[in-house]
Amino acid sequence: MNVAELQRLQSIWGRDDGRLPTPRDRTAADGGFADTLSRAINAVDRAQKAANEQVEAFVAGEQENLHEVMISMNQARLYxxxxxxxxxxxxxTYQELMRTQI
Incomplete structure (x- = not known):
């Protein structure tokens, strides 16, 4: 993993070691599930925006590395x-809970 990938993971997941967060990583300041879901949605949005910026830069001739553009696009698609x-x-899960009879 290169430095740019590690920095990207740090910004997306809020960790400094590049790993995904685990339930044990939660602190009292975390908002729980809703906060985690919100951060994940924001990470997907940032990845989509970054991919769009890379494509626009490539089309404008500012970006010469096509492989970096493709990696960014694939990463956004996977997210x-x-x-x-x-x-x-x-x-x-919600539908199953609604079907459960008490």
Missing amino acids: FQLMTEVRNRLLE
């Missing part, structure tokens, strides 16, 4: 797919 899967699982 979006992950967020979609999380949403689907949450929706399935």
Whole structure:
């Protein structure tokens, strides 16, 4: 992992070692699930914006490395797919709870 990737992970996940956060990493200042979900959505948004900026820079001739543009686009796509899967699982769980008879 190079320095740029590590810095990107630090900014997205708020950690300095590049790992994803775990439940044990929570502090009293964390807002819990809602805060974690909000940060994840913001991370997806930032990744999408970064990919768009890379594409615009490439089209304008400011960015010469096509592989960096493609990596950024694929990373944004993967973040979006992950967020979609999380949403689907949450929706399935909610629907299952609604079907549960007490």
